[in-house]
Amino acid sequence: MSSQVRGGTRWKRFALVMVPSVAATAAVGIGLAQGALAASFAVSGQEFKVKATELEGWDFVQYGSVASGKTLDGKPLNEPVAVSGFSEAYITNMCQSVVTPKLPFDLGSVTLRLEAGGPGHERVYAKDLYLDVSELDADAQFTNIDIGVAAGSLKKFPGGKETKTGIQPNTEANPNGFAQRAEKAVLKKVQQKAWATTAGTFNLSGLKLRLSGGTKAECY
Template sequence: MSSQVRGGTRWKRFALVMVPSVVATAAVGVGLAQGALAASFAVSGQSFKVSTDKLVGEDFVQYGSVAVGKDLEGKEAAHPVAVSGFSKATITNMCQSVVTPKVPFGIGNVSLQLSAGTNPENPVVATNLYLDVAQLDTDAYFENIDIGVAAGSVGAPGIQPGTEKGVNPNGFAQRAKKATLTDVKQTAWATTAGTFKLSDLSLKLHKGVKECF
């Protein structure tokens, strides 16, 4: 793969497990930024799944980091993640799910499932969105993409506020003016946003395992 591609670039059905935040990148291996810290808070011991029909993001940036916290047993845990950032993103037909295992009183597994933006004319809208991604499957189209940028030079929206000291400014990163993702299936450890408008929000609890995908 060329270290830099300009114009429209498309990769179909790629899977992402990157070690360098509804989401995206070219299928390339990247180096872990030593001592990096992803979200500016301790993540929970549960990853969650997000699916969406379409995500259109402006000013896409991505770099490597680590999401740290404790597992459900209270032990220290760290998870390598690809942090994907967007200055603005619109998301159509978003589903988010997380499964809590072994709830007491004989309840067993409980799934929380959230949906929003089901009407394409009234999608979910987020600003300064950051996603700590562990795995991603999607069809992706990037405009004006730069691969191999130093993390400290990615430009807006930049490194997630509050985590700058934990990111190697000379580490691997990439950026694009615009990213369009369709048929998104993502596993993540954290999401942060400056604003997050969830139109047609619906939240439900289910006994057993009921995930977005």
């Protein structure tokens, strides 16, 4: 999420999510250049921020893609993203915020902030979760990670084990492009920017939604 709307592709700012090596970051950039295509719907012209104390997810996969849509003023938008998928995930103390700038009638900017899974409530639960992420900061731990997997082979772990997570349904990606996978991923002190999130199930315990003027209510 950003309070400024930008068109075009910010290749120099492309940051790979949850990658424990510089070589892996470079390889995902190569995967994008080889023709990974975008999500199953046109994204809005606004990024949003997500903050969480912890994300615990299973059957993690990740590959490069492009989020496409239009900016708020109608210009073409094509943004490189790292698509991260989980068959199941639990999120503690989730906060999501998005700023809409320059509203009419001299209202200025307005921040929409959503919170769930905080103290006294169950963790947020998501099934078949996919995140189109442009930036991420976190402490990450992976279990049985494979780096450099062909995107078309994400569902097949060594030994023939099939997982529920692969390239997101109704999307396209280069089957020979760079990807990675892990049986489990735990991210702590999460701060990320994203263009889109999709999930088959999304349970938010203790949901709070607030609107406020300006940008001071952003999650971070």
